[in-house]
Amino acid sequence: MIRILARYSILFILTLLVLTILSFALAYLFPGDVLENLTGITPQNDMQREALMRQYRLDQNVVVQFVHYLGDLASGDWGYSFSSGLSLREEIGIAMPATIELSFYAILMALLIGIPLGYYAGIRSYSVSDKSINALSVTTYSIPVYWFALILILIFSLNLDIAPISGRISLLFDIPPVSGFILIDIMMTENIDKGLAMRDAFSHLALPTFAVGAITTASVVRLIRRSVIDVKNRPYITAARSRGLSGWRIFSQHVIRNALLPILPLMAIQITTLITNAMIVETLFSWPGIGNWLIQAIYQRDYPALRVGMLAVSTLVISLTILIDLFNRIIDPSREKYERATV
Amino acid sequence: MPMLDIKNLTLEMVSGDTSIKALDKVNLSVSSGEIRALVGESGSGKSLIVSAICGALPPQWQLTADRMSWNGENLLGLSNQQRREVMRREIAVVFQNPQASLDPSATLGEQLEESIPDEFVRGRWFWQRAQHRKKIAISTVHKVGIKHHRHYLSAYPHQIPSDIGQKFMIAMALVSQPSLLIADDPTRGMEPTTKTQILKLFTRLNQTRSLSILFVSHDLLAIASMSHSMTVLYAGQTVESGKMKHLKKRPLHPYTKALLDSAPSFRKDLAPKSLLPTLEGSIPTLQHLPIGCRLGPRCPRAQRPCVVTPEVRRIHDHTYSCHFPLHMEKL
Numbered sequence: 278m279i280r281i282l283a284r285y286s287i288l289f290i291l292t293l294l295v296l297t298i299l300s301f302a303l304a305y306l307f308p309g310d311v312l313e314n315l316t317g318i319t320p321q322n323d324m325q326r327e328a329l330m331r332q333y334r335l336d337q338n339v340v341v342q343f344v345h346y347l348g349d350l351a352s353g354d355w356g357y358s359f360s361s362g363l364s365l366r367e368e369i370g371i372a373m374p375a376t377i378e379l380s381f382y383a384i385l386m387a388l389l390i391g392i393p394l395g396y397y398a399g400i401r402s403y404s405v406s407d408k409s410i411n412a413l414s415v416t417t418y419s420i421p422v423y424w425f426a427l428i429l430i431l432i433f434s435l436n437l438d439i440a441p442i443s444g445r446i447s448l449l450f451d452i453p454p455v456s457g458f459i460l461i462d463i464m465m466t467e468n469i470d471k472g473l474a475m476r477d478a479f480s481h482l483a484l485p486t487f488a489v490g491a492i493t494t495a496s497v498v499r500l501i502r503r504s505v506i507d508v509k510n511r512p513y514i515t516a517a518r519s520r521g522l523s524g525w526r527i528f529s530q531h532v533i534r535n536a537l538l539p540i541l542p543l544m545a546i547q548i549t550t551l552i553t554n555a556m557i558v559e560t561l562f563s564w565p566g567i568g569n570w571l572i573q574a575i576y577q578r579d580y581p582a583l584r585v586g587m588l589a590v591s592t593l594v595i596s597l598t599i600l601i602d603l604f605n606r607i608i609d610p611s612r613e614k615y616e617r618a619t620v
Numbered sequence: 621m622p623m624l625d626i627k628n629l630t631l632e633m634v635s636g637d638t639s640i641k642a643l644d645k646v647n648l649s650v651s652s653g654e655i656r657a658l659v660g661e662s663g664s665g666k667s668l669i670v671s672a673i674c675g676a677l678p679p680q681w682q683l684t685a686d687r688m689s690w691n692g693e694n695l696l697g698l699s700n701q702q703r704r705e706v707m708r709r710e711i712a713v714v715f716q717n718p719q720a721s722l723d724p725s726a727t728l729g730e731q732l733e734e735s736i737p738d739e740f741v742r743g744r745w746f747w748q749r750a751q752h753r754k755k756i757a758i759s760t761v762h763k764v765g766i767k768h769h770r771h772y773l774s775a776y777p778h779q780i781p782s783d784i785g786q787k788f789m790i791a792m793a794l795v796s797q798p799s800l801l802i803a804d805d806p807t808r809g810m811e812p813t814t815k816t817q818i819l820k821l822f823t824r825l826n827q828t829r830s831l832s833i834l835f836v837s838h839d840l841l842a843i844a845s846m847s848h849s850m851t852v853l854y855a856g857q858t859v860e861s862g863k864m865k866h867l868k869k870r871p872l873h874p875y876t877k878a879l880l881d882s883a884p885s886f887r888k889d890l891a892p893k894s895l896l897p898t899l900e901g902s903i904p905t906l907q908h909l910p911i912g913c914r915l916g917p918r919c920p921r922a923q924r925p926c927v928v929t930p931e932v933r934r935i936h937d938h939t940y941s942c943h944f945p946l947h948m949e950k951l
Contacts, residue, residue: 520793521708534726
């Protein structure tokens with residue numbers, strides 16, 4: 278167990294290291310001045326420039342610069358945005374939780390709807406209900422997310438007028454960002470009508486969550502259905518049936534776990550797609566998340582923001598992926614055989 | 621009266637507009653307290669018969685039989701629930717490949733305890749029942765000759781050697797105290813000492829508990845020493861069936877004779893370094909089955925009438941299907 282944890286921590290740290298090297302390299306690769314790309318501060322005169330060069334060790338060799346850069350990252354000094362002049366750490370601190378919140382609800386939706394639906398379709402494979410579930414999920418999966426989100430806006434916001442077009446919460450509510458998660462922040466804010474604010478937040482959440490979640494749900498349904506059908510044809514299910522076990526018992530004891538094990542790593546891959554989708558949807562709904570923020574940064578050629586934003590998003594993706602993989606490693610007993618010799 | 625009685629079992633695999641008779645009018649019966657051997661080359665349909673008996677065939681295959689009864693009950697007419705009840709308590713199956721037939725994500729102990737019928741478990745509260753379950757599991761494991769129960773009951777299927785896996789399959793089959801055990805090639809790939817252990821275990825169970833066994837194998841040597849009667853299968857047709865000693869002494873079907881001749885241990889008169897007599901060719905694939913007697917193209921005695929499927933003929937309790945059986949010329 279400790280060995281597994283150590284193994285995964287090393288993997289995590291090494292991957293982060295590669296990412297920071299990449300992000301550091303971006304300061305050199307982006308057009309313009311390295312100093313400006315790295316700090317986000319435009320020096321006013323040569324003296325200030327000299328001082329900054331010394332402060333960021335830019336007068337020494339690349340390795341020293343990088344080590345200093347690592348130290349800066351760790352201590353929270355991520356540079357300043359070109360466009361707003363604010364500390365990037367604070368900006369990301371506000372934008373990142375919004376994205377995490379949106380992705381979390383989308384994952385929740387995918388798990389709560391996708392897993393039961395996938396199991397149902399797999400158990401009733403090739404029946405009418407399975408075929409309709411499958412057709413629906415293939416259709417949803419094939420729709421591009423930006424188009425899907427626009428259709429949702431068209432129907433629910435413009436035609437039916439039951440959900441707001443954009444934003445996170447009505448501007449009438451003054452919610453200071455504490456945790457960054459809107460629902461938690463509402464609970465922590467004093468002097469507002471919490472019920473009303475909650476309802477407003479939920480109505481703002483509904484469409485973007487549905488847009489991101491539907492596609493993830495569709496892929497989860499397809500993965501689980503395929504896996505259940507595979508497991509159903511395995512000899513050990515036949516053997517269990519020949520021992521006279523009941524259908525429910527076979528399903529609960531032998532199908533659920535065995536169907537879930539092979540697709541957990543595939544779900545980890547879905548995380549990348551999910552966050553990409555979330556970033557696209559954020560732009561469409563003007564959701565103040567990291568995707569929206571990065572797109573603005575691209576428009577304004579805000580190189581320090583791009584450099585740190587890339588690092589932040591990829592760190593999120595990698596942490597989630599490694600966590601899921603670790604979880605899978607811990608619950609799947611047969612993974613051990615690839616690490617040790619078998620009898 | 622036989623416990624398991626199968627007459628004219630036919631299995632048709634329909635794919636597209638072609639249909640293949642994988643099993644063609646197979647007859648098989650197992651009386652209570654006997655060990656019946658089911659013998660045939662690989663691909664002759666032995667495992668299909670086993671699957672047909674325990675109802676594990678894909679639903680798109682058509683299974684028909686004049687009679688397929690278990691203690692007088694028609695197996696084909698039972699509802700799923702009744703069929704399951706029969707499989708749970710009365711018939712137990714040991715499948716060919718133990719590693720594949722065990723759930724890879726559950727420990728062997730969990731799987732064994734799961735097969736214990738609830739009626740056997742005493743105790744009022746769930747912890748007492750769990751304890752008793754565990755006790756039954758351990759004693760069953762000891763019975764099949766696994767000594768280190770502590771180690772193996774908490775092991776996963778990929779952690780155990782295949783002979784232990786096979787013994788576990790047998791333990792799982794025996795734990796419900798069935799009256800018929802179907803063993804589908806249980807000694808495949810085992811080393812001789814383990815094989816002997818397993819065979820001895822079967823013989824002992826047969827003698828002490830009067831457990832009937834349908835022993836499916838192509839290991840003639842193992843079969844000859846333990847089974848009372850034998851059914852020979854070739855390409856999905858029953859070729860010959862009868863008491864072991866009659867078949868061994870005087871096979872009536874050319875295929876049975878070829879089968880026995882090809883096993884060196886049955887030939888005391890075989891000269892050193894001489895070739896073993898074998899039939900020309902190999903068993904036909906399912907797509908190219910000959911009409912009539914399926915042995916036809918390979919049979920040394922085949923003549924024109926062999927393109928018609930031979931009727932089952934009977935001499936006492938010895939049945940065979942051949943137009944030109946071996947005893948004809950001696951008469």
